[in-house]
Amino acid sequence: MQNPYLPYPVRIDEIVVETEDKNLKTFKLVFLNKEDEEKFNYKAGQFAELSIAGKGEIPIGIASSPVEKGFLKFTVNKAGVVTTHLHSMKVGDIMGVRGPLGNWYPWEMLEGKNILIVGGGFAFTTLRSSIVYMLDPDNRPRFGNIDVVYGARTPGMLLYKDELIEWEKRDDINVHITVDATDDPDWKYNVGFVPPITEQKAPQGDENTYAIVCGPPIMIKFTQPVLEKLGYDHEHIIMSLENRMKCGIGMCGRCGIGKELVCKDGPVFTLADINRTPREY
Amino acid sequence: MKVINIDQKKWTKGIETLGGTYKLIGPVAEKDFHTFKTLGQGQLPDLSFTNTRLSPKDVVFPQSEDMFVYTLDPTEEDCNILKEAPKDYSPRVILGIRPCDARAVQLVKLNFDTEQYKDPYWLRLFEATTFVGLACDEPCATCFCTSTGCGPYGEEGLDILLAKDGDGLRAKVLTSKGQELADAAGWTDTADDGGAFDKARQAAEARIVSKVKTDRLGELDTLALHGADFWEDVSFACINCGTCTYLCPTCWCFDIQDEVHGKKGKRMRNWDSCMFPIFTVHTTGHNPRGTKLQRVRQRFMHKLKYFLDKYDQGIMCVGCGRCVQQCPVNIDIRRVCDLMNSYSSENACAVQG
Numbered sequence: 001m002q003n004p005y006l007p008y009p010v011r012i013d014e015i016v017v018e019t020e021d022k023n024l025k026t027f028k029l030v031f032l033n034k035e036d037e038e039k040f041n042y043k044a045g046q047f048a049e050l051s052i053a054g055k056g057e058i059p060i061g062i063a064s065s066p067v068e069k070g071f072l073k074f075t076v077n078k079a080g081v082v083t084t085h086l087h088s089m090k091v092g093d094i095m096g097v098r099g100p101l102g103n104w105y106p107w108e109m110l111e112g113k114n115i116l117i118v119g120g121g122f123a124f125t126t127l128r129s130s131i132v133y134m135l136d137p138d139n140r141p142r143f144g145n146i147d148v149v150y151g152a153r154t155p156g157m158l159l160y161k162d163e164l165i166e167w168e169k170r171d172d173i174n175v176h177i178t179v180d181a182t183d184d185p186d187w188k189y190n191v192g193f194v195p196p197i198t199e200q201k202a203p204q205g206d207e208n209t210y211a212i213v214c215g216p217p218i219m220i221k222f223t224q225p226v227l228e229k230l231g232y233d234h235e236h237i238i239m240s241l242e243n244r245m246k247c248g249i250g251m252c253g254r255c256g257i258g259k260e261l262v263c264k265d266g267p268v269f270t271l272a273d274i275n276r277t278p279r280e281y
Numbered sequence: 282m283k284v285i286n287i288d289q290k291k292w293t294k295g296i297e298t299l300g301g302t303y304k305l306i307g308p309v310a311e312k313d314f315h316t317f318k319t320l321g322q323g324q325l326p327d328l329s330f331t332n333t334r335l336s337p338k339d340v341v342f343p344q345s346e347d348m349f350v351y352t353l354d355p356t357e358e359d360c361n362i363l364k365e366a367p368k369d370y371s372p373r374v375i376l377g378i379r380p381c382d383a384r385a386v387q388l389v390k391l392n393f394d395t396e397q398y399k400d401p402y403w404l405r406l407f408e409a410t411t412f413v414g415l416a417c418d419e420p421c422a423t424c425f426c427t428s429t430g431c432g433p434y435g436e437e438g439l440d441i442l443l444a445k446d447g448d449g450l451r452a453k454v455l456t457s458k459g460q461e462l463a464d465a466a467g468w469t470d471t472a473d474d475g476g477a478f479d480k481a482r483q484a485a486e487a488r489i490v491s492k493v494k495t496d497r498l499g500e501l502d503t504l505a506l507h508g509a510d511f512w513e514d515v516s517f518a519c520i521n522c523g524t525c526t527y528l529c530p531t532c533w534c535f536d537i538q539d540e541v542h543g544k545k546g547k548r549m550r551n552w553d554s555c556m557f558p559i560f561t562v563h564t565t566g567h568n569p570r571g572t573k574l575q576r577v578r579q580r581f582m583h584k585l586k587y588f589l590d591k592y593d594q595g596i597m598c599v600g601c602g603r604c605v606q607q608c609p610v611n612i613d614i615r616r617v618c619d620l621m622n623s624y625s626s627e628n629a630c631a632v633q634g
Contacts (some may be wrong), residue, residue, distance in 0.1 A: 080564040253534030259587035
């Protein structure tokens with residue numbers, strides 16, 4: 001019997017400090033056993049449990065993309081016991097990864113559609129995975145227009161800056177970078193919160209357009225009415241939820257929102273799905 | 282109906298024989314109560330109990346269980362790599378489990394044995410266990426098993442059902458696993474009981490006087506029930522002690538924790554409870570079920586609505602009555618079930634015309 005609680009052993013191959021407050025680091029992980037990498041067959045939007053012997057596990061969205069081979073990437077905010085320990089670890093250290101877990105953004109349904117991505121702060125990880133996936137030369141023709149609105153508090157708090165700047169220059173994706181505020185006179189992108197920038201820049205909603213939204217609760221709260229105003233149906237607004245998790249496979253009982261379990265039935269839900277739950281997240 | 286008659290001598294002899302092949306678990310008297318324990322050599326299960334205070338769910342789902350072991354010693358090659366914890370999955374038999382508790386195992390199985398994932402710890406213990414039930418001829422005042430798809434002679438989840446017959450026992454073999462055990466014990470004295478077993482069942486069922494209605498739970502709207510006005514009243518006295526979830530044969534929620542002693546560590550799982558605020562608190566401090574009302578509502582909604590909607594196998598309650606008896610503030614699931622089942626908001630009334 002395969003044990004779904006057993007993590008695959010991995011080695012930390014690279015650590016990148018992402019933000020000016022140094023509270024977010026991206027860990028590039030390489031499987032110790034090649035066959036484990038083949039078993040870890042994931043789609044953009046899924047998560048995994050990062051395992052540290054002696055500390056525990058944490059559920060983290062996969063920031064690397066299925067089209068990037070040979071490694072996994074996770075961007076982790078330093079917050080609790082496991083993440084704080086992870087932030088003290090070094091390249092070459094051994095840890096574990098369990099997954100892939102949960103569902104993913106509905107890529108088959110999204111084929112041929114226009115995609116609006118709205119992200120805020122450090123909830124941009126699986127959105128990065130999705131953008132890299134869609135921009136892959138094999139995949140790009142399978143989608144219509146791609147718009148991205150991504151914001152952080154300051155320029156120094158934006159994740160994946162090099163990639164953002166590169167995407168911003170491309171003509172097959174419209175990237176709208178914004179910050180809440182900046183005193184940088186050379187800042188050439190937007191200034192303002194994500195919801196109003198979305199209102200200004202995002203395409204109108206229609207039956208061929210879907211929005212994928214990830215961000216802090218306050219951003220979600222004020223983005224929803226904007227998207228409604230732009231004509232996005234609740235069936236067309238796709239979100240990724242978070243809840244406290246342990247098992248990640250629908251057994252331990254804590255992440256339930258009604259009969260749905262965020263870890264197994266989610267984390268990806270349409271807003272219409274979420275409206276049918278007691279919203280205990 | 283064909284039954285096996287087991288007199289006292291054959292019972293004693295059979296238990297002794299089974300001790301050679303099976304680990305024996307049965308009810309034993311402990312101070313004022315009975316509890317399920319591993320029986321020592323020559324020890325007989327004490328069948329003179331109504332029901333145990335704790336359910337025997339720990340036979341397949343231990344309260345605390347090692348999952349993995351590892352070393353944190355950097356001089357060792359497998360440092361930081363998790364290995365399966367050594368386990369004993371040798372055959373075992375639980376003797377005298379009540380039909381309600383056996384059915385509870387079947388309900389919990391729906392959670393641990395899914396199409397996508399199999400919980401190896403729970404399933405291996407489940408497969409290693411033979412369930413020998415004991416029918417209830419003298420139920421408690423708080424038993425309401427006949428309302429929950431079970432009954433004092435319920436057979437679901439059992440390999441053998443025993444019923445008392447004077448000083449001896451009658452056994453109804455229900456599965457091949459049960460037949461194997463009966464053969465091993467030398468319980469082979471098959472006879473026609475002339476309908477006595479069924480008669481005893483009917484009499485026992487008639488003694489269950491506590492009833493609840495569950496017929497409307499499925500059709501009621503989840504969000505309407507969630508927003509119902511009675512939760513404040515239901516949860517008012519609750520002290521969030523978690524006794525109900527601890528005793529409940531169908532509560533399975535668990536936590537996973539790492540524990541380190543020197544350079545050796547293990548990952549283990551422990552029973553957890555939706556009654557505790559820490560169960561759902563996020564690292565940010567945000568808690569989706571931060572209030573007592575939310576947690577009490579979660580417990581009852583999970584048992585009586587979400588589970589029903591998810592699996593269509595009835596409610597997640599077998600009517601054992603333990604939580605009713607042991608709740609320190611007298612919260613009664615039967616009353617809550619009735620409140621839910623008879624709920625109609627003003628809108629719901631209008632819809633029903």
